[in-house]
Amino acid sequence: MKFDTVVLGAGIVGVSVAVHLQKRGRKVALVDRKPPGNETSFGNAGLIQREGVYPYAFPRDLGTLLRYVRNESLDVRYHADAMLKVAPFLWQYWRNSHPEKHAAIARSYSTLIEHCVSEHRALAADAGASALLRPIGWMKVFRTAGKQDAETRLAERWRQEYGVAFESLDATRLRQAEPDLDTALLGGLLYTESDSVSDPNALVTAYANYFERLGGRFFFGDADSLRPQWEVDTNEGTIQASGAVIALGPWSDHASARLGYRLPLAVKRGYHMHYAARAEARLNHPVLDVENGYLLAPMARGIRLTTGAEIASRDAPKTPTQLAAVEPIARKLFPLGERLDDEPWMGRRPCTADMMPIIGPAGNHKNLWFAFGHAHHGLTLGPVTGRLIAEMITGEPTIVDAHPFRVERF
Incomplete structure (x- = not known):
């Protein structure tokens, strides 16, 4: 039950992170409370949006x-x-949607979007899911x-x-x-130039099956049990890992808050x-x-x-x-x-609040990484995010400049 990395969250982003790390020789555990692709990744329009260079503004x-x-x-x-609680977020979202700020955000965001179709096609080919x-x-x-x-x-x-x-x-x-x-x-x-998917859940499942064929392990477990440096409880016992990736989609703020991070x-x-x-x-x-x-x-x-x-x-x-x-x-x-x-x-x-995902090291904890906040483009950006995180963890040259997506911007 010892691994190099534990990835929390088996949606399209977490599965993609796990695949790319496993392909690079890391021993990876993927943990979720449900089978892969059965939360946010289950229900969407099935679009891989090469045209989505401007994220959806307020x-x-x-x-x-x-x-x-x-x-x-x-x-x-x-x-x-819910409006009183969400008002500070909406205010920041509105401010970031000013045309000049939105255009500046697009210049960074588009670097991820540029690779969304090619990275999906490459991963789907490897997984036998083309x-x-x-x-x-x-x-x-x-x-x-x-x-x-x-x-x-x-x-x-x-x-x-x-x-x-x-x-x-x-x-x-x-x-x-x-x-x-x-x-x-x-x-x-x-x-x-955009692709679409006939069954998003089946696609995530195919990627997860490929991860296991590569030697990765999937576990049912509770992300709230994550403890530095780094342990998480699963149905098969406690996993120990040298590093952890939080890729829990809409539950990522809860997991990161338990470790002291306050994110918009x-x-x-x-x-x-x-x-x-x-x-x-x-x-x-x-x-x-x-x-x-x-x-x-x-x-x-x-x-x-x-x-x-x-x-x-x-x-x-x-x-x-x-x-x-x-x-x-x-x-x-x-x-x-x-x-x-x-x-x-x-x-x-x-x-x-700035319409861009958080991708990169957590900052205050050694070997903790974030990969979440993709809004409407989770399916679109899953594989390129997985590759980017894996390259950062293994010290390889990165497919895009990761600096704009760092958590420190908040």
């Missing part, structure tokens, strides 16, 4: 803010009883000319600054690509539901209904409808009001059939 225009205050928006809802990746891109669709023009200008900016590839689709080309979507749509944007973290909750497609209808790409803030994605289980963000306490009871609100709209966008899940799934996105 809106700053007055009209949008007033709409959010009414708490009736389709893309963002909040729990009133069939789960679909190199088909994903699209935004539009109901109004104003929104289409604004999003097209944004995509043009991303192309000029970071080489993001996209295709503008008029109504005719959109119908050719997606003949079963609502014919009232005016057009779309297709991000051609919060969660954005989200929901999904699977549906059958009516008759012979087929959805070929993941599709974001921009005006209404939900996404439909073809998955192995059916058509997955994913919601926007819910600002709430991490462990508050489910309130899938957004799902109920957008489902009738989604049924008009695409011919959805019956629900395939007994109840809506809820997940929690771990977010930092």
Whole structure:
């Protein structure tokens, strides 16, 4: 039960860290309370977003803010009883979303995004899971000319600054690509260099199985039992390790706080539901209904409808009001059939106030490392984060400059 490194958290980030360390000859234990890929990594839109060079900012225009205050928006809802606690985080989030600060953040963030597709493809090939990746891109669709023009200008900016590839689709080309979507749509944007995943849980499971084939060990255990320098209790006994990596997603703040770290973290909750497609209808790409803030994605289980963000306490009871609100709209966008899940799934996105993940040494403890805070891009950035952490731990040259993601920035 002695290891070089114990990785806490078996979502896409933790599994990727464990794989990359094991590939570099380290003896690694991966610990979680659930099987790999069964928390936040289980339910998402399945996008590997090569276009996501600008992380999702807090809106700053007055009209949008007033709409959010009414708490009736389709893309963002909040729990009133959580707002006092989360207010300091939201204030910092809003400040960091100023256009100049957001642009500076993107210059660092884009260095990770640049490698997201290539690192997933390499890891999937090694794990025998390439069939789960679909190199088909994903699209935004539009109901109004104003929104289409604004999003097209944004995509043009991303192309000029970071080489993001996209295709503008008029109504005719959109119908050719997606003949079963609502014919009232005016057009779309297709991000051609992004991949999508047919089953995110299966992909994380495949990566975890590859980790075990490399000689790594998975244990069921309690991250709250982590003790310097470094021990953690599992179902098979106490693990001792020379180093530890906290990759617990939305639970990372609790684990780090027990060790004395106070970090500006919060969660954005989200929901999904699977549906059958009516008759012979087929959805070929993941599709974001921009005006209404939900996404439909073809998955192995059916058509997955994913919601926007819910600002709430991490462990508050489910309130899938957004799902109920957008489902009738989604049924008009695409011919959805019956629900395939007994109840809506809820997940929690771990977010930092500056929209960038925390990747690197903890600072106040020897051989303790952080890898969390990826917000909407956990699936996207899992493999590149895993490689970066492994390179830092083993002293190799790093795939990107890790300095912008250090915990000391807080």
